[in-house]
Every structure is written in structure tokens, then in C-alpha cells.
Amino acid sequence: MINRKSRDEIKRMRHAGHIVALVHKKMREVVEPGISTKELDAIAKSVIKENKAIPTFLGYNGFPACICASINEKVVHGIPNEKEILKEGDIIAIDVGATYGGMVGDSAWSYAVGKISEDKQKLMKVTEEALFAGISKMRAGNVLDDISGAIEDVANKNGMGIVRQYGGHGVGHVMHEDPFLFNYRVGDKTLLKSGYVIAIEPMLNLGGDEVFVEDDNWGVVTKDRKPSAHFEHTVLCTDDEPVLMTSLME
Numbered sequence: 283m284i285n286r287k288s289r290d291e292i293k294r295m296r297h298a299g300h301i302v303a304l305v306h307k308k309m310r311e312v313v314e315p316g317i318s319t320k321e322l323d324a325i326a327k328s329v330i331k332e333n334k335a336i337p338t339f340l341g342y343n344g345f346p347a348c349i350c351a352s353i354n355e356k357v358v359h360g361i362p363n364e365k366e367i368l369k370e371g372d373i374i375a376i377d378v379g380a381t382y383g384g385m386v387g388d389s390a391w392s393y394a395v396g397k398i399s400e401d402k403q404k405l406m407k408v409t410e411e412a413l414f415a416g417i418s419k420m421r422a423g424n425v426l427d428d429i430s431g432a433i434e435d436v437a438n439k440n441g442m443g444i445v446r447q448y449g450g451h452g453v454g455h456v457m458h459e460d461p462f463l464f465n466y467r468v469g470d471k472t473l474l475k476s477g478y479v480i481a482i483e484p485m486l487n488l489g490g491d492e493v494f495v496e497d498d499n500w501g502v503v504t505k506d507r508k509p510s511a512h513f514e515h516t517v518l519c520t521d522d523e524p525v526l527m528t529s530l531m532e
Contacts, residue, residue: 286477299387299528319351323362338379370396375512389528390514443487483514
């Protein structure tokens with residue numbers, strides 16, 4: 283069952299989303315060659331705590347960090363590590379959640395580390411484009427498959443692989459609520475209604491669709507070891523324009 287959010291819940295979620303956006307603002311400043319993913323995690327935790335919020339990911343199903351840090355062929359759920367040092371030419375997907383007033387904001391962004399290849403630039407550009415194509419369909423009266431199809435069309439047009447085992451999800455009092463949102467058409471005709479909040483998050487690959495889970499039971503890696511990108515916003519459905527819940531508030 284999908285829960286429509288009340289005005290008060292939306293207000294608290296918007297604040298949580300603002301804190302998540304502050305983390306990403308900081309990540310844009312500090313992601314550079316030589317920094318470890320463990321340092322990035324500590325910085326993110328500091329921003330969340332300074333803003334009187336709780337790191338949603340920390341302890342979630344046993345996850346040991348505040349961010350997921352996934353480099354190059356790692357798609358999602360990378361555990362930060364002091365030995366994992368960013369180097370020139372990498373791309374890194376940073377996924378972060380913050381809980382404020384009992385409500386969750388969740389957003390991921392992919393970052394270039396120094397100068398990156400044209401292929402990686404295209405991958406990031408297309409994945410971000412797919413995100414906003416999906417967001418554009420987050421309107422009352424549309425159905426879930428409209429979002430999924432918009433993402434799939436951008437991926438197919440640009441020859442990108444689509445990660446099929448993972449996707450978007452409802453978000454609110456907890457990080458994962460109904461519905462699950464595929465990043466390709468599955469025929470889901472669930473009607474979107476004003477007050478629904480969904481984290482839309484395409485994960486696209488430079489190679490094929492297939493991925494596997496690493497031995498730590500968290501990190502997800504492309505089977506062909508080609509790079510992957512991940513972009514995500516928490517989005518509110520309204521009768522008018524979709525509202526980004528994980529952007530900076532003015």
C-alpha cells in the first residue's frame with residue numbers, strides 16, 4: 283500500500299531533503315584525487331549531525347556507514363573504506379539519506395574525480411538525463427510505468443545498460459516504502475496521486491545490464507566491470523509540477 287503524505291510530513295521530509303542536499307553540496311567541494319571514501323563518510327556524517335538530523339543509512343539492515351560510496355564499476359551500496367582512495371579519472375556515486383523529524387530524505391549523485399574520459403562523461407550525462415526524464419512523469423494521473431518508461435527510453439536511445447535488480451522506491455517514515463519503481467517498463471499501472479513521495483534513481487552502465495553482489499554482501503558491481511552511474515532525487519507528486527524534495531531550500 284502506498285501512503286500519501288500529509289502536509290506536515292511533507293514539510294519535515296523537505297527539511298530532511300535539504301540536509302541531504304547540503305551533504306551533496308559539500309561532496310562537490312571535497313571529492314578530489316587523494317581523498318578516501320572513509321573521509322567522505324566522516325564529512326557527510328558531520329554535515330548531517332550539524333543540522334540536527336540522523337544518518338539514515340547508518341545501521342540500516344546492518345550497513346556500517348552514513349553514505350554508500352561506489353567507484354567506477356561499483357553500482358551501489360559501496361562501503362566506505364580508509365584504503366579506498368579516489369584517483370584521477372574515477373567516477374564515484376555517493377548515496378546519502380538523512381532523517382529529520384521522523385521523515386527521510388534520500389538522494390544520490392555521481393561525481394567526476396578530476397578529469398574523466400569522454401565515455402564516463404557521457405555515462406554521467408545520460409544517467410542524469412534519465413533521472414529528470416523520470417521526474418517529469420511524476421504527476422498525478424500518470425502511472426508508475428510512465429516513470430520507468432521515460433528512464434528506459436533515455437538509456438536505450440544512448441546505448442546504456444540498465445541495472446534491473448535495483449530501482450527506485452517510496453520513501454517517508456522509513457527509507458524503503460511501497461512502491462518499488464523499476465527503471466524499465468514492466469507494465470505497472472499503479473496510479474500516481476498527489477501526496478505520493480518516491481525516490482527515483484536510475485542506475486545505468488557503459489556496458490551490459492548484469493551485476494553481482496560482492497562478498498561483503500553489500501557492494502553491487504557490473505559483471506563486465508564497466509563503469510556505472512547513479513543519480514537519485516526524492517520527488518513529491520502533485521497535481522501540477524513534481525517537487526524535488528532533496529534540493530537546497532532557499
